Amino acid sequence: MFFLSDMLNKKLKLPTSGEALPGRARAIPTASKHYVSRRPLKGPYPEGFEQALVGLGCFWGAERLFWQIPGVWVTAVGYAGGLTPNPTYQETCTGLTGHAEVVLVVYDPAQVSYGELLKIFWEAHDPTQGMRQGNDVGTTYRSAIYTFSDSQQAEAVASRDAYQSALKAAGREKITTEIAAVPQFYFAEDDHQQYLAKNPYGYCGLKGTGVACAIPDKAAV
Numbered sequence: 001m002f003f004l005s006d007m008l009n010k011k012l013k014l015p016t017s018g019e020a021l022p023g024r025a026r027a028i029p030t031a032s033k034h035y036v037s038r039r040p041l042k043g044p045y046p047e048g049f050e051q052a053l054v055g056l057g058c059f060w061g062a063e064r065l066f067w068q069i070p071g072v073w074v075t076a077v078g079y080a081g082g083l084t085p086n087p088t089y090q091e092t093c094t095g096l097t098g099h100a101e102v103v104l105v106v107y108d109p110a111q112v113s114y115g116e117l118l119k120i121f122w123e124a125h126d127p128t129q130g131m132r133q134g135n136d137v138g139t140t141y142r143s144a145i146y147t148f149s150d151s152q153q154a155e156a157v158a159s160r161d162a163y164q165s166a167l168k169a170a171g172r173e174k175i176t177t178e179i180a181a182v183p184q185f186y187f188a189e190d191d192h193q194q195y196l197a198k199n200p201y202g203y204c205g206l207k208g209t210g211v212a213c214a215i216p217d218k219a220a221v
Contacts, residue, residue, distance in 0.1 A: 011095035011138035012131045020083035021096045027086050030187040035194035036067060039074045042187065045106050049073055052107065052117050052152070053080060053182055055100035055144035056125035057133030060195040061204030063103045065124055067194070071111025076104045077195075078187045080146055081178065086186055092140050100144045100178075104185060114152060115215040118159040121145070122213040124206050127163070128173040136205050143177040146185075153181065163213045170211045 031041055045051075056062045059077040067075040079087050082098030092099045105117060125133055127143040145160075147153040156179045164175050187193075196202050 023084035053146040055102040059101040146182040
């Protein structure tokens with residue numbers, strides 16, 4: 001019983017540099033093209049397009065949510081925010097890499113704004129749960145927004161504050177979402193890219209709070 005409790009505690013706490021798995025210098029192999037759109041997963045991306053990087057629990061369902069949005073050019077799943085270089089899925093699941101499961105979204109800002117993507121992000125999951133999403137427990141499932149610019153950072157913070165007000169009015173808890181400058185992003189293995197397109201009846205743990213998010217003017221384009 002102590003062993004199981006100790007393992008669970010480790011998964012709920014980010015590892016220190018001394019605890020993190022060593023990883024590897026070489027990137028983990030992945031797909032070259034998006035399974036649905038057939039567009040290049042790693043680019044080159046069209047000139048003028050922008051990127052968003054978010055974590056909202058298991059990345060299978062989260063990626064499907066974003067690839068269906070008009071104006072989104074391509075999506076990919078991977079790992080970010082941790083310490084272990086080029087981690088595998090199995091390694092991230094131990095909680096000893098420090099990474100969150102995330103979705104990279106490449107989009108046309110003329111068709112969909114960053115603020116609109118943030119609204120979808122907030123409403124699709126429960127950002128108050130800390131190191132978990134529902135039954136998915138561990139640091140890999142934490143809520144996170146990793147920003148590519150100062151303007152994205154400002155929009156993310158403004159949207160968080162607006163959503164916090166809405167959640168408070170609904171009697172919900174404090175948001176625990178991590179908002180930080182984009183760290184190194186590692187593409188996940190081929191099996192995990194567009195997983196629910198390949199496995200239509202596969203697991204999707206997305207579940208929002210039911211509270212609407214009104215993006216403030218500062219976060220709108």
